[in-house]
Amino acid sequence: MTVDVHSPESTADHGHHTSLGISNTKLAMWCFIGSECLFFGALISAYLIYINERADGPGAELFDIEFTSASTFILLMSSLSMVLALAGIQAGDMRRFRIWIVATGLMGSVFLAGQIYEFTVFLSEGANVTVSPFWSAFFLLTGFHGVHVAFGILMLIAAWASSLTGRLRMENAETIENLGLYWHFVDVVWILLFTLVYLIPALGGGGS
Amino acid sequence: MAESEHSYHPGRREYIQIGVILTVLTAIEVGLFYADPPPAVAIPVLLALTALKFILVVFWFMHLRFDTPLFRRLFFTGGILATIIYGIVAATFYFGGA
Amino acid sequence: MTTLAERPSASRSRSPFRRPLAETGLGSWFTTVDHKRIGILYFVSAMVFFVIGGVEALLIRLQLATPDGQVLTIDQYNQIFTMHGLTMVFFAVMPLGSAFFNYLLPLMIGARDVAFPRLNAFSYWVFLAAGLFIYSSVLLGGMPDGGWFGYAPLSLVGGDPLGYTIGDATTTQTIAGNTVAEGQRMVFYSLGLQIAGIASLASAVNFIVTILNMRAPGMTLMRMPVFVWMILIVSFLMLFAMPVIGVALWELMMDTSFGANFFDPAQGGDPVLWQHMFWLFGHPEVYILILPAFGIVSEILPVFSRKPLFGYTAIVFSGIAIGFIGWGVWAHHMFAVGLGPVANSAFGLSTMFIAVPTGIKIFNWIGTMWDGRLRLTTPMLFSIGLVAMFTIGGLSGVTHAVVPHNWQQTDTYYVVAHFHYVLFGGAIFGLMAGAYYWYPKATGRLMNERLGKAHFWIQLVGFNLTFAPHHILGLNGMPRRVATYEDGYGWNFWNLVSTVGAFVIALGVLVFIINLVISYKRGAEAGPDPWDARTVEWLTTSPPPPHNWDQVPNIRARDELWQRKYPTQGQREQVRVPAGGSGELEGDVAPGTTAPTEGTTGATQSPYTISDPGYDKGVRHDVHMPSPSYYPLIAAFGLPIAAYGVIFDQPAGFVFYAVGALLVLGGLFGWVLEPPTDPSAEVAHQ
Numbered sequence A: 001m002t003v004d005v006h007s008p009e010s011t012a013d014h015g016h017h018t019s020l021g022i023s024n025t026k027l028a029m030w031c032f033i034g035s036e037c038l039f040f041g042a043l044i045s046a047y048l049i050y051i052n053e054r055a056d057g058p059g060a061e062l063f064d065i066e067f068t069s070a071s072t073f074i075l076l077m078s079s080l081s082m083v084l085a086l087a088g089i090q091a092g093d094m095r096r097f098r099i100w101i102v103a104t105g106l107m108g109s110v111f112l113a114g115q116i117y118e119f120t121v122f123l124s125e126g127a128n129v130t131v132s133p134f135w136s137a138f139f140l141l142t143g144f145h146g147v148h149v150a151f152g153i154l155m156l157i158a159a160w161a162s163s164l165t166g167r168l169r170m171e172n173a174e175t176i177e178n179l180g181l182y183w184h185f186v187d188v189v190w191i192l193l194f195t196l197v198y199l200i201p202a203l204g205g206g207g208s
Numbered sequence B: 001m002a003e004s005e006h007s008y009h010p011g012r013r014e015y016i017q018i019g020v021i022l023t024v025l026t027a028i029e030v031g032l033f034y035a036d037p038p039p040a041v042a043i044p045v046l047l048a049l050t051a052l053k054f055i056l057v058v059f060w061f062m063h064l065r066f067d068t069p070l071f072r073r074l075f076f077t078g079g080i081l082a083t084i085i086y087g088i089v090a091a092t093f094y095f096g097g098a
Numbered sequence C: 001m002t003t004l005a006e007r008p009s010a011s012r013s014r015s016p017f018r019r020p021l022a023e024t025g026l027g028s029w030f031t032t033v034d035h036k037r038i039g040i041l042y043f044v045s046a047m048v049f050f051v052i053g054g055v056e057a058l059l060i061r062l063q064l065a066t067p068d069g070q071v072l073t074i075d076q077y078n079q080i081f082t083m084h085g086l087t088m089v090f091f092a093v094m095p096l097g098s099a100f101f102n103y104l105l106p107l108m109i110g111a112r113d114v115a116f117p118r119l120n121a122f123s124y125w126v127f128l129a130a131g132l133f134i135y136s137s138v139l140l141g142g143m144p145d146g147g148w149f150g151y152a153p154l155s156l157v158g159g160d161p162l163g164y165t166i167g168d169a170t171t172t173q174t175i176a177g178n179t180v181a182e183g184q185r186m187v188f189y190s191l192g193l194q195i196a197g198i199a200s201l202a203s204a205v206n207f208i209v210t211i212l213n214m215r216a217p218g219m220t221l222m223r224m225p226v227f228v229w230m231i232l233i234v235s236f237l238m239l240f241a242m243p244v245i246g247v248a249l250w251e252l253m254m255d256t257s258f259g260a261n262f263f264d265p266a267q268g269g270d271p272v273l274w275q276h277m278f279w280l281f282g283h284p285e286v287y288i289l290i291l292p293a294f295g296i297v298s299e300i301l302p303v304f305s306r307k308p309l310f311g312y313t314a315i316v317f318s319g320i321a322i323g324f325i326g327w328g329v330w331a332h333h334m335f336a337v338g339l340g341p342v343a344n345s346a347f348g349l350s351t352m353f354i355a356v357p358t359g360i361k362i363f364n365w366i367g368t369m370w371d372g373r374l375r376l377t378t379p380m381l382f383s384i385g386l387v388a389m390f391t392i393g394g395l396s397g398v399t400h401a402v403v404p405h406n407w408q409q410t411d412t413y414y415v416v417a418h419f420h421y422v423l424f425g426g427a428i429f430g431l432m433a434g435a436y437y438w439y440p441k442a443t444g445r446l447m448n449e450r451l452g453k454a455h456f457w458i459q460l461v462g463f464n465l466t467f468a469p470h471h472i473l474g475l476n477g478m479p480r481r482v483a484t485y486e487d488g489y490g491w492n493f494w495n496l497v498s499t500v501g502a503f504v505i506a507l508g509v510l511v512f513i514i515n516l517v518i519s520y521k522r523g524a525e526a527g528p529d530p531w532d533a534r535t536v537e538w539l540t541t542s543p544p545p546p547h548n549w550d551q552v553p554n555i556r557a558r559d560e561l562w563q564r565k566y567p568t569q570g571q572r573e574q575v576r577v578p579a580g581g582s583g584e585l586e587g588d589v590a591p592g593t594t595a596p597t598e599g600t601t602g603a604t605q606s607p608y609t610i611s612d613p614g615y616d617k618g619v620r621h622d623v624h625m626p627s628p629s630y631y632p633l634i635a636a637f638g639l640p641i642a643a644y645g646v647i648f649d650q651p652a653g654f655v656f657y658a659v660g661a662l663l664v665l666g667g668l669f670g671w672v673l674e675p676p677t678d679p680s681a682e683v684a685h686q
């Protein structure tokens, strides 16, 4: 299990100083993602359990699948631009890195704006957390996903800014890799949500 | 940094190919939705397509396919644990004696 | 490793503060990132909460000493029994475990610190902030009163469903506003535990990475001390259990403060979902509480039996098995809910299964002591106490697994007896054993043995006086959580005994605290290895230097220190090497291995450095420990401030949200932007 162990000379986390030969921060990120599985799993299961608890309120017929498909596509493509940004910084091409990191942030922002718009539409059509367990679960689940996207956008902006000041260089590609892991995970969650939250409940022309 | 020496990272071309496949799969999902098949058909197909997209992003964009197995284990421990325990909870609601 | 080339000018520092560089003095405790000092902070804070929780327990017992007790009002009783549970679980036992994890983990695996020292400091401050936040409810309309389990719909109604506190209602009006429910008490519960959960999650990630990635050369997984294994398992349990309760608490808060309908049956919500979520977390939590104590005992018993741990592999794998099976038993807390015979039988079976790995541990501990040369020191007495008391609690636990039996016991004092036998007789006894055992490592002085033994016997008697009668009370039908009971049920005598016992425990704890305090100045000098111990934390000085080791030890055996002291060298008889003696052990710094001997400052330490620490000679100049930092503290205290945003009416609420968010984000950004080790500190060291 432990090959070629060296003394952890300091607490700096260069992968080649660690017992497993992998970087501390990346391992931490994967631990965190493993934990997030249970977080989103809890939210998703609450939604699925309450899928029919609409308390005479509106249901999945409010979903605008065309609109959500478009924003789903945009978030999916932001994952692509995220890996392209990573490929850029790994190749030492900071210009390419900046183009793609900005593209990622922009697409994330468009997705987020779309979600906020969607929320306002639902609210205007009489759906909110107090209406029924269905909508409580819907807003908490998609809201938490949105918070994750927003936090990711903040980190993307920070990465972009620090590449401008020269703080973030090719040597720090792993930081971007970790940021990418987070971003892709948030995207993966949305892949699940798009099917479980939107498509399946809205099947047959608006559920119920 | 250490990984770049001894683990393979896909290149730009591969990433774009994955992106195209993801787009196509999403298009099929949405198309299937509008084709309005009976749920007994649509739900399994949708779930399968979703799983495929999930796998593509996780294994290629997140490099799980190429990285140390420990990361795979961490991620799937979380994912499978979540699926099982929340599945049991949901099952008690659907089939429970209460 | 030299950093001279990139020694930055002062202008590169973007921090609004000057970096705190002092490593001594009161102020340095607020900025420290040293795992040992954080461990001490955890210990002291957790002891304070332990005493608070203990006083609450005494109040409960006073109230119940006689029928129709008048010591507390019903409303006060509800708050106090809720806070007793919350305090003991989240703010005493868990952080006491963290105290030992922090102090010992790097020392036991031969590391200089944890993987993320500032994250570690953050965990501590978040835990403290959560505790202060929950207790601030005393001033803001009353403490949480829905039980530590927070069952909906009781937890939804908030404060005062039956109107016990009509007088207080006016005071809550000034702070309540945007809520559907009346009181804010259970909002403090949901927010406070969420904040505490963040602390646990952060330290779980930190410890997992540290254990997997920061081990000394040769410290393979199967050479790690059992305590380290238990930290690893506990960390994984926290990693996966905290998000579960986190979501449940968010849902509860959405219900109480924002009118959502997760658990409100009137709106189609289901209180049973809360129970599932709570116990999905709650049962792994039980192991989060007990496994650290198991680890501690597994370290202590071999030392004082002068034998290696019996069945190391079995203990490790039974720990792992507990970690897995612990996820499949949660519904044994819900047998009376009506999940149906299939679910009840399945969970009854899995609960019986989980007794097997626990039993394996008990037998291994007995096997360790069997035929050993026992030294009945205080840590050893507490360890044996754990084995005995936990066995009683484990056996009554198995009776809960039998569903029909369980239906008789549910919500009676029998359950109270059971979990106090495992959590007090188990966890607290184990943690106290650890305190006596490692106190000399942390302070350089031994605790007083006479007082220690007095503490043990007082506590053992008091504990059994308090909780053994609960078995009888429970089987006689006394329900738990009641604020009082009437005369004539035959419960009077045993309740009185239990109350007397509680005060005996309090006396024991008082002796313990006195011992902790006076031994700090007056205890006997310990030296590096006062117990003739087996693991490498005893290789360094007591207390260890900030960087733990001048030279990271090279590990070749499970009982590394023991092997160094008593090398077998082909003979069957182990011979003690004279102190500071030669290290002619095969494979120690054998050619070809990567022993960390590149330190240029001479004085290569003898591999057996018991009485020859030689730190003056061997100060390493190329060890850069992470510098202290304000940012963990700032980010941590942003969390409760933001949480007050939910408590307070608008617009004050928005101010709290904004200030809290600013502190958290600002703290995180400052944290990311400052280098882990301040460049000027490196210069100063040279």
Ligand SMILES: [Cu+2]
Pocket: C282, C283, C286, C329, C330, C332, C333
């Ligand atoms: Cu349990």
